Each structure stands twice: as C-alpha cells, then as structure tokens.
Amino acid sequence: MANLTRKLLTLALIKDGQRVLLGYKKRGFGEGKWNMFGGKVEKGETPEYAAIREVKEESGLEVIGGVEQIGDLEFTFDGEDFLMHVLVFQARGFSGTPAESEEMRPQWYQIEDIPYSKMWKDDEFWYPIALRGGKFKGKFHFQGHEVILNHTLEEVEHF
Numbered sequence: 490m491a492n493l494t495r496k497l498l499t500l501a502l503i504k505d506g507q508r509v510l511l512g513y514k515k516r517g518f519g520e521g522k523w524n525m526f527g528g529k530v531e532k533g534e535t536p537e538y539a540a541i542r543e544v545k546e547e548s549g550l551e552v553i554g555g556v557e558q559i560g561d562l563e564f565t566f567d568g569e570d571f572l573m574h575v576l577v578f579q580a581r582g583f584s585g586t587p588a589e590s591e592e593m594r595p596q597w598y599q600i601e602d603i604p605y606s607k608m609w610k611d612d613e614f615w616y617p618i619a620l621r622g623g624k625f626k627g628k629f630h631f632q633g634h635e636v637i638l639n640h641t642l643e644e645v646e647h648f
C-alpha cells in the first residue's frame with residue numbers, strides 16, 4: 490500500500506451516570522451523523538488539550554479534571570490516501586449546560602437509546618467497551634462512509 494497521510498484527531502466521551510452526550514454533526518466530515526465531540530489536533534497542541542478544546546467549542550461544556558485516554562482507533566477508506574488516527578478520551582468531569590454550536594447539536598442519550606443506525610458503523614463495536622469503562626484499540630477499513638470492509642478491535646489495559 491502507498492504511504493498514507495496520517496491525520497491526528499480526537500473524540501471525547503462525556504458520560505453522566507447512564508447517559509452520554511452526543512452531537513449531531515451539522516457540517517464537515519461525518520455530516521448528518523450523531524457522534525462524540527472532537528476534531529483535529531492543531532499544531533503545538535497536545536491531543537488532551539485538543540480534546541478539551543473541541544468539547545468546549547462543539548458542546549459548550551467545560552471539562553473539569555482533565556481527560557483520560559480510553560481508545561486508539563485508525564480509520565482508512567478504500568481508494569483514499571489518508572489514515573485518520575483518532576484518540577478517544579473520557580472527560581473526568583464537566584460543568585455547564587450543553588449548547589448548540591455551528592458544528593454540532595448536542596443531546597443527552599440514555600445508553601440503551603444510543604442511535605447507532607445514525608452513527609458511524611464502527612461505533613457499535615467500541616462504544617460498549619467505552620461505556621463499561623474499558624480501554625480499546627481498533628482499526629476499521631471503510632468502503633465509502635457506511636460499509637466496514639474489515640476491522641480489528643481489542644480491549645487493552647493501557648496504551
């Protein structure tokens with residue numbers, strides 16, 4: 490395979506008891522899907538800082554106590570020359586009230602009501618691990634944005 494351009498991105502799990510905060514992506518990559526909050530790690534930022542910044546920008550919430558890494562995911566797309574390396578974090582705490590941004594419309598979901606059919610297809614594989622407090626590493630190879638051609642996923646103790 491030709492060398493892929495790697496892009497480093499974040500996702501952040503905001504969990505409050507038995508509910509999670511998801512955002513409806515109004516524009517950009519993954520438009521029309523419900524997803525966790527996150528985006529590109531900018532030059533000079535740590536991934537942790539980027540995750541906290543994106544939560545604030547996209548959901549209006551302030552992360553309290555920092556974030557802990559819970560996942561490491563790689564996404565590739567058939568025929569595309571880039572690889573998305575997504576570090577998944579969990580916020581240790583947060584304050585504020587979710588507010589709609591230009592990019593995302595936040596909404597709390599009970600865990601049993603998470604709308605997997607309106608999300609990235611990989612989410613139903615790794616969300617259950619994340620939601621029970623596990624850590625994971627995975628690779629998903631897509632055809633377009635809706636079909637997973639192959640994947641690997643393992644639970645890990647640490648990164």
Ligand SMILES: Nc1[nH]c(=O)nc2c1ncn2[C@H]1C[C@H](O)[C@@H](COP(=O)(O)OP(=O)(O)OP(=O)(O)O)O1
Pocket residue numbers: 498499500516517518519524525526527528529564573575609610611612
């Ligand atoms: N297969 C997948 N499953 C998933 O749950 N999240 C994914 C995903 N592939 C990408 N993402 C996330 C990672 C990141 O948080 C987000 C895409 O990043 P961005 O929001 O920065 O993209 P945009 O193209 O909207 O960027 P900007 O226009 O610069 O804001 O989508």
